[in-house]
Amino acid sequence: xxxxxxxxxxxxxxxxxxxxxxxxxxxxxxxxxxxxxxxxxxxxxxxxxxxxxxxxxxxxxxxxxxxxxxxxxxxxxxxxxxxxxxxxxxxxxxxxxxxxxxxxxxxxxxxxxxxxxxxxxxxxxxxxxxxxxxxxxxxxxxxxxxxxxxxxxxxxxxxxxxxxxxxxxxxxxxxxxxxxxxxxxxxxxxxxxxxxxxxxxxxxxxxxxxxxxxxxxxxxxxxxxxxxxxxxxxxxxxxxxxxxxxxxxxxxxxxxxxxxxxxxxxxxxxxxxxxxxxxxxxxxxxxxxxxxxxxxxxxxxxxxxxxxxxxxxxxxxxxxxxxxxxxxxxxxxxxxxxxxxxxxxxxxxxxxxxxxxxxxxxxxxxxxxxxxxxxxxxxxxxxxxxxxxxxxxxxxxxxxxxxxxxxxxxxxxxxxxxxxxxxxxxxxxxxxxxxxxxxxxxxxxxxxxxxxxxxxxxxxxxxxxxxxxxxxxxxxxxxxxxxxxxxxxxxxxxxxxxxxxxxxxxxxxxxxxxxxxxxxxxxxxxxxxxxxxxxxxxxxxxxxxxxxxxxxxxxxxxxxxxxxxxxxxxxx
Amino acid sequence: xxxxxxxxxxxxxxxxxxxxxxxxxxxxxxxxxxxxxxxxxxxxxxxxxxxxxxxxxxxxxxxxxxxxxxxxx
Numbered sequence: 001x002x003x004x005x006x007x008x009x010x011x012x013x014x015x016x017x018x019x020x021x022x023x024x025x026x027x028x029x030x031x032x033x034x035x036x037x038x039x040x041x042x043x044x045x046x047x048x049x050x051x052x053x054x055x056x057x058x059x060x061x062x063x064x065x066x067x068x069x070x071x072x073x074x075x076x077x078x079x080x081x082x083x084x085x086x087x088x089x090x091x092x093x094x095x096x097x098x099x100x101x102x103x104x105x106x107x108x109x110x111x112x113x114x115x116x117x118x119x120x121x122x123x124x125x126x127x128x129x130x131x132x133x134x135x136x137x138x139x140x141x142x143x144x145x146x147x148x149x150x151x152x153x154x155x156x157x158x159x160x161x162x163x164x165x166x167x168x169x170x171x172x173x174x175x176x177x178x179x180x181x182x183x184x185x186x187x188x189x190x191x192x193x194x195x196x197x198x199x200x201x202x203x204x205x206x207x208x209x210x211x212x213x214x215x216x217x218x219x220x221x222x223x224x225x226x227x228x229x230x231x232x233x234x235x236x237x238x239x240x241x242x243x244x245x246x247x248x249x250x251x252x253x254x255x256x257x258x259x260x261x262x263x264x265x266x267x268x269x270x271x272x273x274x275x276x277x278x279x280x281x282x283x284x285x286x287x288x289x290x291x292x293x294x295x296x297x298x299x300x301x302x303x304x305x306x307x308x309x310x311x312x313x314x315x316x317x318x319x320x321x322x323x324x325x326x327x328x329x330x331x332x333x334x335x336x337x338x339x340x341x342x343x344x345x346x347x348x349x350x351x352x353x354x355x356x357x358x359x360x361x362x363x364x365x366x367x368x369x370x371x372x373x374x375x376x377x378x379x380x381x382x383x384x385x386x387x388x389x390x391x392x393x394x395x396x397x398x399x400x401x402x403x404x405x406x407x408x409x410x411x412x413x414x415x416x417x418x419x420x421x422x423x424x425x426x427x428x429x430x431x432x433x434x435x436x437x438x439x440x441x442x443x444x445x446x447x448x449x450x451x452x453x454x455x456x457x458x459x460x461x462x463x464x465x466x467x468x469x470x471x472x473x474x475x476x477x478x479x480x481x482x483x484x485x486x487x488x489x490x491x492x493x494x495x496x497x498x499x500x501x502x503x504x505x506x507x508x509x510x511x512x513x514x515x516x517x518x519x520x521x522x523x524x525x526x527x528x529x530x531x532x533x534x535x536x537x538x539x540x541x542x543x544x545x546x547x548x549x550x551x552x553x554x555x556x557x558x559x560x561x562x563x564x565x566x567x568x569x570x571x572x
Numbered sequence: 573x574x575x576x577x578x579x580x581x582x583x584x585x586x587x588x589x590x591x592x593x594x595x596x597x598x599x600x601x602x603x604x605x606x607x608x609x610x611x612x613x614x615x616x617x618x619x620x621x622x623x624x625x626x627x628x629x630x631x632x633x634x635x636x637x638x639x640x641x642x643x644x645x
Contacts (some may be wrong), residue, residue: 023600027593034589045579063582195582204585214615352599352604352613354621536612 018165018348024357030359031203032180035196035368039184042192047386050398052404053121053380059194060292064296067194068282069306070201074370076157078208078310082343085326088253089229089238091245092314093307101300101564103273105557109297111274112283113541114451116292117533121284122377123277123447123540124385124570128449130534131461132169133389138465142439143214143277148411150419151374157443158367159419165459166346166360176410177364181371182412186405191286191378193372197282200365201302207362211343214350215316228319238318241571248494251282254498256492263502267509271444278377289542293553300560304567317342321349375411382407438476441505444469445512458526460519468512469549475504505565580641587635594629601625 020028031185045281046052059067084092120126124143128136159173176479184192219225226239237244237251244251245260273279273296286292317325323337325345337345383404388395431546446465479500487493490503491504531538601622608616637643 023596027596030589030592034585173586195585199581199589201584202590206590210620214620216616217618349614350620352600352609352616353622354600355624358593358597385590404627456630 003569009572016486018166018344018360020166020356020360021353023354024360027357028364031365032176034199035184036180037194037198038195039187040190040204042195046187046189046191047401049400049404051191052382052401054281055189055191055194057285058287059282059285059291059295060287061294061298063194063198064283064286064291064295066201066302066460067197067285068295069299069302070197070204070369071282071373072303073204073306074154074366075202076154076370077162078159078366079340079343079559080206081310082314082317082346083339083341085311086317086339086342087314088251089236089249090311090315091147091253091255092553093241093311093363093571094260094264096303096307096311097564097567098260099269100273100303102265102559103269104296104300105285105561107274107280108300109554109557110294111447111451112292112296113289114534114536114539115280115284116286116289117539117541119533121384122381123275123443124282124381126447126534127334127450127461128385128389130458130531131446132458134462135446135458135465136385136389138462138469139439139443139520140381140389142469144370144381144386146439147278147374147381147449148414149418151371151378151411151415153422154367154370154374155415156419157421158363161363163449164341164364170423174416177368178371178412180411181368181375185372185375185379186408189401189404190281190376193376194282194285197369197370198509200369203358203365204362204369205309207360207365208313208343208465210344210355211307211359212312212316212349215313215346219316220318225315225319231317232324233380238315239571241568243572248492248499253499254494255502256495259490259495259499259502263499263506267441267505270448271440271505271509275443275447276440277381281377281380282373290544290547290551290553294556296561297553297556302555304560304564314342317346321345324544332526371415375408377416378411379404379407384409392541399402409527439470441509442472442512449516450535452536453520454528454531454537455520455525456516457470457520457523459523460516463519464512466514466515468508471511472504472508474560475507581639583635584639584641587632587637587639589632590628591632591636594625594627594632596620596625598625598629 004174020098045056048056050056065159081092081095108471115123118126118129120129122140124136124140127139155178156170159168159170162168163170188195197250216222216225219228229238242257244256248254248256281562283292321342325331325339325342326334326336328338328340330336336406347356351359380522383400387403387407388400392399443466445468446461449464450461475489479489484493486495486500489507491498492499495503528538533539546556549555600617600620601631604616604620605622613620
């Protein structure tokens with residue numbers, strides 16, 4: 001999961017922002033009926049382990065690609081980044097463009113062939129094939145634990161959002177949404193999760209897009225948005241992506257361009273988009289290698305447009321909302337609205353009955369797609385990479401499918417338990433979010449070296465991953481105990497939290513790579529014949545020369561990359 | 573586009589839901605044209621729910637028809 005701004009600090013205010021009409025309730029109820037109906041319908045098509053954990057490997061490139069991007073597009077993502085856009089301006093779009101697109105294209109073009117040809121069922125499964133059991137166990141256990149904890153945190157945050165926005169009871173929101181996800185994932189496994197994610201993707205777009213369209217009409221187009229922001233916030237730069245990144249103190253995020261390019265663009269985003277099994281699992285379900293390569297590229301195309309429904313509403317809030325939104329602490333003290341409420345405020349500003357229900361359904365759909373992604377990925381890693389690898393090595397396929405269903409239920413219950421734990425001890429959230437970030441960057445170092453360098457040895461993979469992770473934890477603890485250490489970790493004492501995350505990821509990746517290379521030099525590599533299908537130089541990648549140009553993944557990746565460059569130049 | 577094992581396409585489910593949403597939202601939008609609401613949203617004069625509802629209706633009808641079960645057998 002990419003870092004999300006502090007939406008989690010949203011206070012459970014006593015006022016509600018939006019009141020729903022019977023039409024809105026009907027729209028939400030229809031949504032719940034449809035996702036449950038899809039789960040019941042797909043149960044008959046989910047009999048084998050391949051069906052349950054990999055959706056039968058039958059997904060088209062469009063379904064895999066949309067599901068890939070929808071699993072990441074949670075409601076916290078929508079509300080959190082809209083809030084970040086209000087607070088930091090268009091800088092927040094870096095997390096969607098340089099912080100996502102290059103990594104997604106790299107996954108599709110370079111890494112997917114190895115994941116797909118190796119026929120692995122998971123990223124820890126790939127580590128087992130490439131490096132052996134110790135690397136898999138370390139990766140699987142950390143992923144399983146972190147996935148459940150993050151799922152619980154998201155669940156609690158979602159329930160809090162529903163309480164603030166609609167006045168819904170927190171317990172009601174937690175149980176209704178989590179049980180719905182549990183039912184449809186238990187019934188239809190990954191197939192059901194993917195079907196619902198594609199549905200949810202449409203609802204998120206159709207529910208949120210109207211805010212941007214009407215907002216642009218009200219502001220008089222993009223030039224009107226920029227003019228209004230400059231008039232209302234003189235002397236502050238909210239509308240340029242790169243020109244204010246020359247120094248830590250010259251932009252509202254307190255970040256330097258090197259942190260964005262190297263920390264976010266090269267390490268964190270590559271770590272998340274190429275090795276986080278939550279998203280990679282969707283592409284492993286593709287029906288053939290071309291679909292598996294095109295899936296991330298299609299996902300990148302849509303991801304690039306997400307700022308239109310996430311970042312733009314935050315900027316429209318800056319330009320158009322009559323009051324200035326404030327930080328959460330000030331909002332609680334003064335009764336004003338906070339940054340975190342910008343998306344529901346814009347929703348209430350433009351959307352009447354019916355559209356309001358659609359917008360709220362978009363938020364609920366976002367939450368459920370994220371949670372279904374978490375629990376289906378957890379069920380696969382638990383069943384194949386922990387239970388089958390460490391507890392019960394030989395059992396029937398039916399047994400493992402049954403274990404997958406039970407682990408889905410237990411995973412949801414554990415997430416609910418985490419949500420209640422967070423409710424009692426709010427500070428846990430900060431620690432868990434930090435904890436999740438510890439594994440991402442080193443894992444990318446381990447996987448990419450394993451795929452690209454055949455000399456890399458099994459023990460080097462394990463020790464590199466372990467040392468990168470431990471060093472990341474060490475750097476985090478160092479700054480916690482001695483805040484002045486920030487000037488060493490983030491290269492400046494002006495750096496803020498996000499900047500610290502960027503640089504910590506960069507250092508832990510470098511440490512992982514250095515240790516991996518060093519251990520490789522003193523240990524024995526696997527013979528080439530054991531690396532077939534796993535490593536560049538030992539694997540024959542099917543040629544695409546017989547395909548027309550417009551059918552080749554590289555062609556579409558080139559178009560997406562060109563648009564990415566153009567967008568960054570336009571908003572420089 | 574033939575689905576494996578005769579399964580109903582995901583696009584059909586999407587079409588049905590969007591069609592139902594289109595009916596509801598267009599209905600409210602048209603009603604508000606004739607009976608303006610007491611609490612108006614900003615730019616109420618655009619009647620966003622009417623035309624956004626029609627968009628959903630058209631998309632829903634297209635997907636429901638194009639990917640209807642049995643249409644490709």
